[in-house]
Amino acid sequence: MADRKKALVLINRKAGMGKAGNEVMQLVEKLGAKGYEPIVYPIIPGTELTSEKLVAEYDTEAELIVCSGGDGTLNHVMNAMMNMEKRPLLAYIPAGSTNDFARGLGIPSGHLAAAEIAVEGEPFSYDVGKMNDHYFNYVAAFGAFSKVSYATDQELKNVLGYAAYVISAIAELPQNIGYNCHMKIETDDLTEEGDYIFGAVCNSASVGGMKLLENADVQQDDGKMELILIRAPKNIGEINLILTALAVGDVNSNFITFRQVNKVTFYSDENTSWTIDGEYGGDARTTEIEVIDKAITIMTGKKG
Incomplete structure (x- = not known):
């Protein structure tokens, strides 16, 4: 297990329709089969389990970060990643109400299909906007x-x-x-x-x-x-x-x-x-x- 790549999986159960993480076991199985060691956390605002703190904790360790939640959740994860010393791959399992960003990237709204993309999809480097300090x-x-x-x-x-x-x-x-x-x-x-x-x-x-x-x-x-x-x-x-x-x-x-x-x-x-x-x-x-x-x-x- 020591040579497995770490995949940090962050799940916001309150996002969108409240369905984030429903297929977490299937996701964990897919990651394991791909050679990852899945590390799964719920995102709980106001505690030690926030996107910002968890992403910072696994800086230089995680080679993949999987975000399951809405566009707002993804925003927090991406902001934390921009401060990382070594930015890993990002994967997104949309669970919001509109999922504008995912749609433009060809990421399906169905959780199982999105989990498949997270593991077997094509890496794509996209432009990020910076507004003042965010x-x-x-x-x-x-x-x-x-x-x-x-x-x-x-x-x-x-x-x-x-x-x-x-x-x-x-x-x-x-x-x-x-x-x-x-x-x-x-x-x-x-x-x-x-x-x-x-x-x-x-x-x-x-x-x-x-x-x-x-x-x-x-x-x-x-x-x-x-x-x-x-x-x-x-x-x-x-x-x-x-x-x-x-x-x-x-x-x-x-x-x-x-x-x-x-x-x-x-x-x-x-x-x-x-x-x-x-x-x-x-x-x-x-x-x-x-x-x-x-x-x-x-x-x-x-x-x-």
């Missing part, structure tokens, strides 16, 4: 609907899944349409200023289950992420134009700014709340985001 896998966003994912009650998400996000978004529609934030945005080839109802830096075509960038050529390993800004509407007619553009994925609308960026800075007149990978990301007036090229290698269903 990292994200696939999105940092502000404005309308950005807080729906982290503000939606966990019990509601457990029962209804993605429908819970839709219900929450509809309930907040009046105040979201009235929301606007005055910002100045700077990138290498763009400087613009205005009032915005939404802004995001994405590494996924799907955000919160909504395929905002379905028609865009989103590559997760090109050293860039997609910047999308939606200007605040002045009347009901402009609201309808914005909704239509979003419905069909028209990023060339006059109300939408779309760019590929490797670095962007947001300056706002007041503290602005951000969400990172579906969780609360803090408030800031100045927000710097940069792309770290191919920072993490994950097991995926991608071929080639």
Whole structure:
């Protein structure tokens, strides 16, 4: 057993539909058959059993880290990995309510199929975003609907899944349409200023289950992420134009700014709340985001 590679398996049973870890024995068997020594821990926030502490404990020892949970759980694991002296392979068994990130990587939502990918999949090195002092896998966003994912009650998400996000978004529609934030945005080839109802830096075509960038050529390993800004509407007619553009994925609308960026800075007149990978990301007036090229290698269903 001494020559076996260590696989650290972290399970968040409270994520998404509460099904993380249901097939843990099958996963352990697959890892064992592949030559790994599985080390399994539950993630329990507020205790010694957090992603950050466990990942740090196995720095330089684990050659594979398996995360079973939602996108928020994966965010914590990835952030801890970015601080490791030696970053191992990462595998993800999605158990959240939307699983945007997994979908883009060809990781299935079925636990047994995802466990198969974790052991037998193709390694793929993807770009990680850094927002001020925190990292994200696939999105940092502000404005309308950005807080729906982290503000939606966990019990509601457990029962209804993605429908819970839709219900929450509809309930907040009046105040979201009235929301606007005055910002100045700077990138290498763009400087613009205005009032915005939404802004995001994405590494996924799907955000919160909504395929905002379905028609865009989103590559997760090109050293860039997609910047999308939606200007605040002045009347009901402009609201309808914005909704239509979003419905069909028209990023060339006059109300939408779309760019590929490797670095962007947001300056706002007041503290602005951000969400990172579906969780609360803090408030800031100045927000710097940069792309770290191919920072993490994950097991995926991608071929080639």
